[in-house]
Amino acid sequence: MLKLYSFPFSAMGTECNLHFYAGDRARAEKTFQLTISEVHRIEKRYSRYQPDSILSRINRIAQTGGSIAVDEETAGLLNYAYACYSNSNGLFDITSGVLRTAWNFASDKLPEQKTIEKLLPKIGLDKVLWEYPLLKFLVPGMELDLGGIGKEYAADRASEICSAHGIQHGLIELGGDINVIGPHPNDTPWLIGIQHPEDPESVIATIEISQGALASSGNYERCIKIDEKRYGHIVNPLTGWPVHGLSSVSVIAKECMVAGSISTIAMLKGNAGTQWLADLGMPHLWMDEYKKQGGSINLITPSVH
Numbered sequence: 001m002l003k004l005y006s007f008p009f010s011a012m013g014t015e016c017n018l019h020f021y022a023g024d025r026a027r028a029e030k031t032f033q034l035t036i037s038e039v040h041r042i043e044k045r046y047s048r049y050q051p052d053s054i055l056s057r058i059n060r061i062a063q064t065g066g067s068i069a070v071d072e073e074t075a076g077l078l079n080y081a082y083a084c085y086s087n088s089n090g091l092f093d094i095t096s097g098v099l100r101t102a103w104n105f106a107s108d109k110l111p112e113q114k115t116i117e118k119l120l121p122k123i124g125l126d127k128v129l130w131e132y133p134l135l136k137f138l139v140p141g142m143e144l145d146l147g148g149i150g151k152e153y154a155a156d157r158a159s160e161i162c163s164a165h166g167i168q169h170g171l172i173e174l175g176g177d178i179n180v181i182g183p184h185p186n187d188t189p190w191l192i193g194i195q196h197p198e199d200p201e202s203v204i205a206t207i208e209i210s211q212g213a214l215a216s217s218g219n220y221e222r223c224i225k226i227d228e229k230r231y232g233h234i235v236n237p238l239t240g241w242p243v244h245g246l247s248s249v250s251v252i253a254k255e256c257m258v259a260g261s262i263s264t265i266a267m268l269k270g271n272a273g274t275q276w277l278a279d280l281g282m283p284h285l286w287m288d289e290y291k292k293q294g295g296s297i298n299l300i301t302p303s304v305h
Helices: 025-046 054-062 072-087 096-101 113-122 150-164 256-268 272-280
Strands: 004-012 014-022 068-069 129-133 134-138 170-174 177-182 190-195 201-207 214-217 223-226 231-232 246-253 284-288 293-295 299-301
Touching: 004 025, 014 150, 025 054, 025 072, 025 272, 054 068, 054 134, 072 231, 072 256, 096 113, 113 293, 150 170, 150 177, 150 214, 150 256, 177 256, 177 284, 190 246, 201 214, 201 284, 214 256, 246 256, 246 272, 256 272, 256 284, 272 284
Parallel strands: none
Antiparallel strands: 004 014, 014 170, 068 134, 129 134, 170 177, 177 214, 190 201, 201 299, 214 246, 223 231, 246 284, 284 293
């Protein structure tokens, strides 16, 4: 007889949860420990906040404009990041993290244009030569930030760990990035609410997922509001300024890393993101800055806003 077990934990600066069915608590707890160990391993390797992480070692080299050899796992993430950069015409760029020195979303002030212009020459994956195993920075003062794919990668790896240990029914949530291992044992799907971009206590809609991944991007997590205009934390690396047009994008894909990057690229495209999503043909849901809503996800509970 399978029983549902839930394990809350913290990782990657956010609250996380594992929900899955197992035959007994001992097996459930063992699987949980293996899964959380993998999430923390990825965090330790790719967090820019940990000085001994692989990412921090890369960024120390990037500051001088040198080169560094990377391992196979890191190479896989870099290959994916370069594919996103190419497919988004430079909008999805893991070198754009330097812009956080200009943007303080805890303040109520906008940065000066000259501050942003000083940073733009340090942005662009085309300024980083990548041929396995060597990563070479052509411009000193650059840095990489895997925040756009790291947590999603961890969600996918967590799903793989659970599946490898016999879990067939479960859901993994890493701060809103979700990977569904399989439906409930009675074959009913999991119900997942999509957070409203302006009201964290309410949802745009509730959707059903039996397997696959869901990721959302939005301008509601961190923002500055000045003269009734919202400046969100998703910043165009080509201009150095926050994008406008869409407030929230959610995407369903086979892998969380894919869902996350597509939702972020759509946000970066602004109003053009809705047509881009439609052309991709993947299940998605969006809300724009005027609270207009659209997409191709079958909604269980439509928005009441």
